[in-house]
Amino acid sequence: MEQEITISEEKIIEAARNVFHRKGFDGARMQEIADEAGINKAMLHYYFRSKDQLFEAVxxxxxxxxxxxxxxxxxxxxxxxxxxxxxxxxxxxxxxxxxxxxxxxxxxxxxxxxxxxxxxxxxxxxxxxxxxxxxxxxxxxxxxxxxxxxxxxxxxxxxxxxxxxxxxxxxxxxxxxxxxxxxxxxxxxxxxxxxxxxxxxxxx
Amino acid sequence: MEQEITISEEKIIEAARNVFHRKGFDGARMQEIADEAGINKAMLHYYFRSKDQLFEAVxxxxxxxxxxxxxxxxxxxxxxxxxxxxxxxxxxxxxxxxxxxxxxxxxxxxxxxxxxxxxxxxxxxxxxxxxxxxxxxxxxxxxxxxxxxxxxxxxxxxxxxxxxxxxxxxxxxxxxxxxxxxxxxxxxxxxxxxxxxxxxxxxx
DNA sequence: GTCTATAATGAGATAGAC
DNA sequence: GTCTATCTCATTATAGAC
Missing domain, CATH: 1.10.357.10 (Tetracycline Repressor, domain 2)
Structure with missing residues (x-):
C-alpha cells in the first residue's frame, strides 16, 4: 500500500512539474495536472491538500x-x-x-x-x-x-x-x-x- | 468628447501595461487594471471588449x-x-x-x-x-x-x-x-x- | 461615456460512496 | 486510496440606468 502512495505521489509531482513549468502558477489548472497524471482531480487534493501546496513542492x-x-x-x-x-x-x-x-x-x-x-x-x-x-x-x-x-x-x-x-x-x-x-x-x-x-x- | 476617449483609453492601456507586465496574462485581473486606471471595470470592456483584446493591445x-x-x-x-x-x-x-x-x-x-x-x-x-x-x-x-x-x-x-x-x-x-x-x-x-x-x- | 447590479462560467476544494 | 458529484467563490462579461 505504501508503494501505491509513492507511485501516485510521484506521478502527481511529475505531472505538476510539467504543467507548472510551462504555464506558471496562474496559468496552471488542477484539471490539467490530473489529466497529465492520469488520475482524478480529487487525488491532487488528497495528496497535496491545495494548489498552493502542490506548487510549493514543485x-x-x-x-x-x-x-x-x-x-x-x-x-x-x-x-x-x-x-x-x-x-x-x-x-x-x-x-x-x-x-x-x-x-x-x-x-x-x-x-x-x-x-x-x-x-x-x-x-x-x-x-x-x-x-x-x-x-x-x-x-x-x-x-x-x-x-x-x-x-x-x-x-x-x-x-x-x-x-x-x-x-x-x-x-x-x-x-x-x-x-x-x-x-x-x-x-x-x-x-x-x-x-x-x-x-x-x-x-x- | 473625443479627447475623453483618448484620455480614458490611454489611462487604461497604461494601467493594463503595468499589471500585465508584472503578472502576465493569467495572473492579471481586470479589477486590478481598473483600480490602477482609476475607473470602473465595465469601462475596460467598453473600450477593449475583452481581456484578450486588451492583452493583445499591450x-x-x-x-x-x-x-x-x-x-x-x-x-x-x-x-x-x-x-x-x-x-x-x-x-x-x-x-x-x-x-x-x-x-x-x-x-x-x-x-x-x-x-x-x-x-x-x-x-x-x-x-x-x-x-x-x-x-x-x-x-x-x-x-x-x-x-x-x-x-x-x-x-x-x-x-x-x-x-x-x-x-x-x-x-x-x-x-x-x-x-x-x-x-x-x-x-x-x-x-x-x-x-x-x-x-x-x-x-x- | 460612465456607473451599478447581475448574469454566466470556470476552477479550486470538499463530501461521501465504494 | 480512488472515484463521482457537488459546493463555493472568484472573475469575466453584459444589461441597463443615468
Whole structure:
C-alpha cells in the first residue's frame, strides 16, 4: 500500500512539474495536472491538500535543482578556466533535461520576490562572498584579466547559459530554427561558450 | 468628447501595461487594471471588449518596443565595434524604462509560441539574413575574431543585455543588493558590457 | 461615456460512496 | 486510496440606468 502512495505521489509531482513549468502558477489548472497524471482531480487534493501546496513542492524542487549548480560555480576552489570549462557544459546539460525550469523560476520570482527572500532567510544561507569573484579580482589585480567588475562577468556567464532556454521561441524565430536546429545550436554552445567567455575575460 | 476617449483609453492601456507586465496574462485581473486606471471595470470592456483584446493591445505594444531594438542591432551597417558600443547602452536604457517588459514578452512567448510565429508570418518579415552575422563571419575569415559561430555571439550579446532584468530578484539575492545597488549595477553594466563582449570576440 | 447590479462560467476544494 | 458529484467563490462579461 505504501508503494501505491509513492507511485501516485510521484506521478502527481511529475505531472505538476510539467504543467507548472510551462504555464506558471496562474496559468496552471488542477484539471490539467490530473489529466497529465492520469488520475482524478480529487487525488491532487488528497495528496497535496491545495494548489498552493502542490506548487510549493514543485517550486522547492526547482530551487533544489538550480541552487546547487549556482553554488558550484560561485564557490569552486578551482581556477576560473577549469571552473567554467567544467561548469558551463554541465549546467547546460542539466537545463536541457528541464528546459522550462529557468523560465519558470524566473517568472515565479518576479511574481513573488518575497518568497525567495524568505526562503533564503529561513535557510540562513551564510551568503559567504563568492570565491569566483575573488578569483576574478585577483586576476585583474595581477593584470591577467581586463578591468571589468567581477559581478558583471558573473552575471554574463549565467546569462549566456540560461538565456537561450528562456528565450527559445524568440531565438528560433529570429534565427529561423526548428527544434532540431535549436538542439544543435545548444550542443554547439556547450562547446564554444567557455572559450568565448574566457577570451572575454583575458587581457590581450 | 473625443479627447475623453483618448484620455480614458490611454489611462487604461497604461494601467493594463503595468499589471500585465508584472503578472502576465493569467495572473492579471481586470479589477486590478481598473483600480490602477482609476475607473470602473465595465469601462475596460467598453473600450477593449475583452481581456484578450486588451492583452493583445499591450502585447503588440511590447513587441513594437522590442523588435525595432533587435532589428537595429541585427541589421546595422556599421562595424560591429561601433554597433555594439552604441546599441548596448541604448538597449539597456530602454529596458530600464520598462524593466518588466522583457520578462513579460519571454513568458508570454513561452506560454503561446504560435502567437509569435503567426505575427511574424502575418507581418511577413522578409527575415533577411542579419548583417551582423555576416560581419562576424567576415571578421573570423580575416582572422581578426576568434572562431565562434556568429549566432552564439549574437545570442550572448542579447543575453547579456536582457538577462539581468529578467533575473533581477535572483541577482539581488545572490549578490546582496538592494534596489539602489541594483540600479548602480545596471549603470555600470552599460559602460563595461561592450568592452567585455568585444574583447570576447577579438583574437589575441 | 460612465456607473451599478447581475448574469454566466470556470476552477479550486470538499463530501461521501465504494 | 480512488472515484463521482457537488459546493463555493472568484472573475469575466453584459444589461441597463443615468
Amino acid at each position: 517550486f522547492k524542487e526547482a530551487l533544489g535543482r538550480i541552487f546547487p549548480m549556482l553554488l558550484s560555480i560561485l564557490m569552486s576552489d578551482e581556477p576560473i578556466e577549469e571552473n567554467l570549462k567544467k561548469f558551463i557544459p554541465a549546467y547546460i546539460d542539466t537545463i536541457k533535461k528541464h528546459p522550462y525550469l529557468p523560465g519558470f523560476v524566473l517568472h515565479e520570482m518576479t511574481r513573488n520576490p518575497e518568497r525567495l527572500t524568505n526562503m533564503v532567510r529561513s535557510v540562513g544561507v551564510a551568503s559567504a562572498p563568492p570565491k569566483i569573484l575573488q578569483q576574478l579580482q585577483k586576476g585583474m589585480d595581477e593584470g591577467r584579466y581586463i578591468a571589468i567588475a567581477p559581478e558583471q562577468i558573473l552575471v554574463s556567464v549565467l546569462a549566456a547559459c540560461i538565456f537561450p532556454f528562456v528565450a527559445k521561441p524568440m531565438v528560433k524565430v529570429a534565427l529561423g530554427m526548428d527544434d532540431e536546429k535549436f538542439d544543435q545550436f545548444i550542443n554547439q554552445r556547450k562547446e564554444q561558450l567557455p572559450e568565448f567567455l574566457l577570451n572575454g575575460i583575458k587581457k590581450k | 502585447f503588440k505594444e511590447a513587441l513594437g518596443r522590442i523588435f525595432p531594438m533587435l532589428l537595429s542591432i541585427l541589421m546595422s551597417d556599421e562595424p560591429i565595434e561601433e554597433n555594439l558600443k552604441k546599441f548596448i547602452p541604448a538597449y539597456i536604457d530602454t529596458i530600464k524604462k520598462h524593466p518588466y517588459l522583457p520578462g513579460f514578452v519571454l513568458h508570454e512567448m513561452t506560454r503561446n509560441p504560435e502567437r509569435l510565429t503567426n505575427m511574424v508570418r502575418s507581418v511577413g518579415v522578409a527575415s533577411a539574413p542579419p548583417k551582423i552575422l555576416q560581419q562576424l563571419q567576415k571578421g573570423m575569415d580575416e582572422g581578426r575574431y576568434i572562431a565562434i559561430a556568429p549566432e552564439q555571439i549574437l545570442v550572448s550579446v542579447l543575453a547579456a543585455c536582457i538577462f539581468p532584468f529578467v533575473a533581477k530578484p535572483m541577482v539581488k539575492v545572490a549578490l546582496g543588493m538592494d534596489d539602489e545597488k541594483f540600479d548602480q549595477f545596471i549603470n555600470q553594466r552599460k559602460e563595461q558590457l561592450p568592452e567585455f563582449l568585444l574583447n570576447g570576440i577579438k583574437k589575441k
